Amino acid sequence: MSSTITGKNLLRPNSLQCTNLQEYLKSRSPDTLNKLYHKPPICLAVFCELPVIAKHYVMRLLFVEQPVPQAVIASWCSKLYFEEHQKVVQVLNELYVWKEASIPGGLPGWTLSSTFKKNLKIVLLGGGKPWTMSNQLETDSKPRDVAFLDSYALERWECVLHYMVGSQQQEGISADAVRILLHAGLMKRDEADGSPIITQAGFQFLLLDTASQVWYFILQYLDTIEARGLDLVECLTFLFQLNFSTLGKDYSTEGMSEGLLTFLQHLREFGLVYQRKRKAGRFYPTRLALNIATGETKPLTRDTDKEGYIIVETNYRVYAYTNSNLQVALLGLFCEMLYRFPNVVVSILTRDSVRQALKSGITASQIVGYLRQHAHSKMIEAGPPILPPTIVDQIKLWENERNRFLFSEGVLYSQFLSQTDFEVLRDHAVSTGVLIWQSERKRTMVVTKTGHDDVKKFWKRYSKGSS
Known part of the structure; x- marks a missing residue:
């Protein structure tokens, strides 16, 4: 007698969700976050992207070796900003930057995660192991300046965009990049010939600014990284090391693992790094890589200057x-x-x-x-x-x-045996406020999806009582 109907996405397609660094990390498991927090560059990237009040809390707790009462931490923020305080508490909890801890006497308190605290101290105060790409290099005989790197980055990235719009003026992109576009839902296989064609999400993607496009693309790449046999923590750490590198400076590949060298080649294809040859011992990060940790719509200099x-x-x-x-x-x-x-x-x-x-x-x-x-x-x-x-x-x-029509999910009730049955159920739906639409002539009604269970139970009780 009932069937579920929906009006979702008939006229309003879902908008492309371009999450920031915080949202991405919140979607990771606690174990993964703990592994990530063993890497100082990731701790610094997370700290830089925290809300201002959260940074204030972290810095106050960084050198405190025991839990601090929650009431005391709340007093650090004016009561006028209580809502902001609540949001900051939620962010720090979801990112596992701090955790609840009991204080002698039963008071609830907070203390920074020991792993996060230790590695944030390293990155702020110095110490720890040298970063992978920090080995000394001889002076490059053919150094690349910032203008060249900007031109190279945009040229490589536009190859991907050319491929998406089907432009004739394009260099071919690798099968690996095509797989990422398909995985991200930006393109799909044509049912007729199997060739990749652009999707609704792909159209939205094309109108984003360059920094947002790159960040979204890298997020989709990270989703597939373990299937490629690469280490997510190692690759993310390298990505954030690039974010804190200097534009126009060359860095060494010495000491990199095979997986990291493979990851570097993928970044090279997308324009995040420049490397003269695959086996060259040096590479230059481009401006695309320097924007990567924010995941925000920060336009590149060339985007604003051109x-x-x-x-x-x-x-x-x-x-x-x-x-x-x-x-x-x-x-x-x-x-x-x-x-x-x-x-x-x-x-x-x-x-x-x-x-x-x-x-x-x-x-x-x-x-x-x-x-x-x-x-x-x-x-x-x-x-x-x-x-x-x-x-x-x-x-x-x-x-x-x-957008003149508003669509909502609902459940259709029809094929009533009598007018009385229809009116009884309709009146019950009206009284509980779950009726969306009804036609007395056709003995048909639609109730909200949330109210369906209640209406269904009422109908069963009514049917048993009348039989």
């Missing part, structure tokens, strides 16, 4: 002064192409082109953000606002057209 190329007019025409196939392909995600010349592309924002982008999972704010981020210098000089308000409002209105 000249914008998009002009948007009030008649919905979009001019892109570029000869990059990748940039043209990205614009084509939400614009209808009209003309293409050697150094400029003319396109137009239409209801159909924007709605097609919305169906692919791209949001109005992402479209507006992309146009604003890559706006031509002439538009920036004429602003604010950078984009014509009418264009911004219309894109949002086109999105709202698709």
Whole structure:
């Protein structure tokens, strides 16, 4: 008599979740976190990303060798910020940075995790073993400057993006990188010929800034790292060592394990490090690696310094002064192409082109953000606002057209034997506040998924009593 129905994701696809370092570590098991906290670079990365109040608590407890009463720690923060204090307590608990400990007399207290405390002291005060890549090197005969490393990193990363949009201007990427794109759900196998094609999540991914794209991609890579026979703790430690390295400085590969050298080659392909040859004894971290620990939307210097190329007019025409196939392909995600010349592309924002982008999972704010981020210098000089308000409002209105309906999961009840049975069950659903919709003529009703069990039990009692 009942069946579950759902309206989820009919018009609103799930947004791409780009978690930060904290969220990633919270998803790891306590044993894994304990192994990670044996590595000073990871302790430093975790400490750097803690909320300000949490850093304050950690520093106060760092040199205290006994548990401190929870009431005392709470007094370190003004009562006006009690909610922030509660959130900080939750973060430190979930990351296993501290743990509860009893104090003589029965008072509850907190003490820092011994492993985290020991290794954070090492990284702040000095000591411990030298980092893997800290061996001394002879001066490089062909040193690479920051400008070269930035150009190399973006060039390597854009190869991945070219592959996703199916652009003709691309170097092939490795089968390993393709497997990661498939694992991440950014691409899927075409049912017809089995070739990789972009997904809804992939469309959203393309409109993220470079730093967020790289962080998301690396998270997906880490999910598959143990299946490759690599050590997660070793690779994460190296990743965070890169995060604290110096841009433009070369580092040694001497003493690295085979697994770490394999990991280095994967990072080299994605543009996180530059290495002249596979067996070269040195490598240079790029700016992509220096952003990696935050997992936040911190744009690269080249992202912010490079000249914008998009002009948007009030008649919905979009001019892109570029000869990059990748940039043209990205614009084509939400614009209808009209003309293409050697150094400029003319396109137009239409209801159909924007709605097609919305169906692919791209949001109005992402479209507006992309146009604003890559706006031509002439538009920036004429602003604010950078984009014509009418264009911004219309894109949002086109999105709202698709969001006029609210969908909720529910359970359908139908095929009642009599009108009385229908009315009794409907009235019970109304009285408990779980009725979503009903049709008296069709003897059909829908109740919320959470209220289904209660309605089902009531129906069984009613059926037994009336039989």
